[in-house]
Amino acid sequence: MRTTIAEDRLNDLILGSGKIVIFGHENPDGDSIGSAVGMYHYLTALGKHPHIVINSRLPEYFNFIIPAGSISYYNEDKSRCDGCIAAADLLIFLDMNGANRTGEVSQAIEAAMAKVDAPRSVLIDHHLNPQTKPFDVVISDTEVSSACELLYHVLLDQPGVRGDVANLPKECAEALLTGILTDTNNFANSVYPSTYLAVSQLQARGVDRDAIYNEVFRSYSEQRMRLMGHMLQDNMRCLKQGVAYFTLSIADKQKFDFVRGDSEGFVNLPLSIKNIRMTAFFTEEKDFIKVSLRSKGNVDVNDFSHKYCNGGGHKNASGGRLYMPLAEVPGYFESKVEEFFK
Ligand code: 5GP
Numbered sequence: 358m359r360t361t362i363a364e365d366r367l368n369d370l371i372l373g374s375g376k377i378v379i380f381g382h383e384n385p386d387g388d389s390i391g392s393a394v395g396m397y398h399y400l401t402a403l404g405k406h407p408h409i410v411i412n413s414r415l416p417e418y419f420n421f422i423i424p425a426g427s428i429s430y431y432n433e434d435k436s437r438c439d440g441c442i443a444a445a446d447l448l449i450f451l452d453m454n455g456a457n458r459t460g461e462v463s464q465a466i467e468a469a470m471a472k473v474d475a476p477r478s479v480l481i482d483h484h485l486n487p488q489t490k491p492f493d494v495v496i497s498d499t500e501v502s503s504a505c506e507l508l509y510h511v512l513l514d515q516p517g518v519r520g521d522v523a524n525l526p527k528e529c530a531e532a533l534l535t536g537i538l539t540d541t542n543n544f545a546n547s548v549y550p551s552t553y554l555a556v557s558q559l560q561a562r563g564v565d566r567d568a569i570y571n572e573v574f575r576s577y578s579e580q581r582m583r584l585m586g587h588m589l590q591d592n593m594r595c596l597k598q599g600v601a602y603f604t605l606s607i608a609d610k611q612k613f614d615f616v617r618g619d620s621e622g623f624v625n626l627p628l629s630i631k632n633i634r635m636t637a638f639f640t641e642e643k644d645f646i647k648v649s650l651r652s653k654g655n656v657d658v659n660d661f662s663h664k665y666c667n668g669g670g671h672k673n674a675s676g677g678r679l680y681m682p683l684a685e686v687p688g689y690f691e692s693k694v695e696e697f698f699k
């Protein structure tokens with residue numbers, strides 16, 4: 358169900374703003390980049406000058422939907438990002454339930470929003486527990502497949518679009534379908550009747566679904582597949598509670614020429630085992646362990662992540678961070694699994 362604050366003001370805010378900054382969440386995925394790029398094309402077609410700001414780069418296989426010069430990365434060009442944020446009339450947050458999910462760039466956002474003449478702000482999201490402050494417009498729906506699907510429905514409601522997908526730029530439609538395909542893992546999870554409706558209309562707009570599938574799901578390196586084999590053969594552990602988990606060390610990343618995005622989808626793999634109802638994937642980063650959690654049915658990994666992994670997300674797909682050496686993760690995780698399923 359959609360809950361909104363001042364949704365009808367979205368069009369006025371957009372039309373009344375010149376400089377608009379769109380934010381994606383840190384470690385951007387297909388939904389984050391798809392919704393940001395979709396919004397970028399919608400705004401550009403209205404004669405606006407949007408710019409996208411993201412904390413760090415995304416996997417290269419998303420390059421095919423990114424317009425040249427449309428994105429600045431905070432960890433590479435802080436001053437450009439700070440300048441954009443300071444000059445903005447409107448800030449748009451997509452695919453995140455609060456501005457803090459933008460990562461390090463959130464400090465510059467907070468500073469801008471604390472000013473007397475702060476820019477207006479909009480949150481459009483499908484995660485649980487959306488923050489409502491300090492946004493002028495909040496559009497939240499947790500019963501859609503993705504932020505891209507929600508944005509699709511929102512854009513269709515805009516006065517200039519008049520409910521007709523033909524009035525959206527084709528590049529916008531392409532970006533939105535990319536996010537729907539990736540966030541549902543090619544229609545395996547979180548698919549609603551409204552999802553098929555959106556996809557049907559986006560395809561009717563001329564978007565080539567098969568081409569997107571090939572770009573996103575069939576553009577990996579041979580080494581990535583070998584790393585996957587190593588993870589499953591040598592690292593995966595299955596627990597009696599119906600939980601499977603594995604870890605990816607920095608050493609293994611080096612050994613398999615790991616590039617950003619190479620472990621995308623790994624966390625889903627053990628869910629194909631009949632009795633496995635929850636999976637966890639731990640990736641060693643420089644300063645922390647990145648956690649990815651997935652589940653089937655009623656197992657609530659949003660709850661698990663809140664309780665034990667400093668994160669959140671959705672009931673069947675969540676993430677978080679741990680601050681401990683990788684070697685301590687199995688002991689910690691197994692004890693928390695025992696507590697959780699007691
Ligand atoms: P993934 O495992 O693909 O990184 O993330 C799965 C889901 O959990 C996504 O919806 C993502 O937004 C959310 N998520 C990932 N990491 C974090 C985190 O550190 N904190 C919170 N609150 N959510 C996260």
Ligand code: MN
Binds near residue numbers: 452540
């Ligand atoms: Mn999403």
